[in-house]
Amino acid sequence: MNLVADIGNSSAKIALFKGRGIVSSERYPDLTVEVLMKLLSSGKFEKAIISSVKTIPDTINKILSSKVSFVHLLSAKSKLPFRIGYLSPETLGTDRIAAVAGAHMLYNGSSSLVIDAGTALTFDLLEDDLYHGGNISPGIRMRFEALHSFTDRLPLINTLKPYESPGKTTEEAIRAGVMNGVIYEINEYIRTFEKKYPGIKVILTGGDGAFLHDKLEHKIDYIPEIVIEGLNYILEYNAK
DSSP states (O other), X not given: OEEEEEXXXXXXXXXXXXXXXXXXXXXXSSOOHHHHHHHHTTSOOSEEEEEESSOOOHHHHHHHHHHXXXXXXXXXXXXXXXXXXOSOGGXXXXXXXXXXXXXXXXXXXXXXXXXXXXXXXXXXXXXXXXXXXXXXXXXXXXXXXXXXXXXXXXXXXXXXXXXXXXXXXXXXXXXXXXXXXXHHHHHHHHHHHHXXXXXXXXXXXXXXXXXXXXXXXXXXXXXXXXXXXXXHHHHHHHHO
16 A cells, blocks of 8 residues: 655645555644554555655654655655646645646646645646646635734634625625635636636645635536645656
């Protein structure tokens, strides 16, 4: 089996793969020694990959290397099944690389736009086998927090739930303003890219994707596991 770890700012998603199929997937507050040892005791692992926005403790690396024969730490220097046209690849988030890899695998190199609605809202463009880069803006919760932090009287909104627009209370006005702003932003990005790249595939993922996917005007593929599927794809590509 393969062990795939996507370590983000607020949590770590760990998946076990057999070939290209997901055996299990679970989210943890972080990839700790205790979590790793529990996972490794659940089966025999031949390969492992870690994508992390944080520095990986040496202890984690040592345990993995002692238990798994092939371990890959994803970076912009990794061997990839597509070319990177980003001008500062050393600053490119590995989660974005993995999501694009997942699109490359699923659509056999066709042009695709990957929208990740997480802590940040990212838009990444793959044209055939060239990753052009993308755009980054604040995610939903970041927008709620900014309105609260940079004003004296606006409350902090921290849940996603239905709302009326225009809002009839301050809380509802904030919710409608942030949520409609994100929806309009995504819809306009999709419209713009579909015009420039006819037939482009559009993927939505990320923690807020479940709330957003049925509120968009355009045809999209909602794929919550695109990042870990892309990581497993990169792992197999590097293990050849």
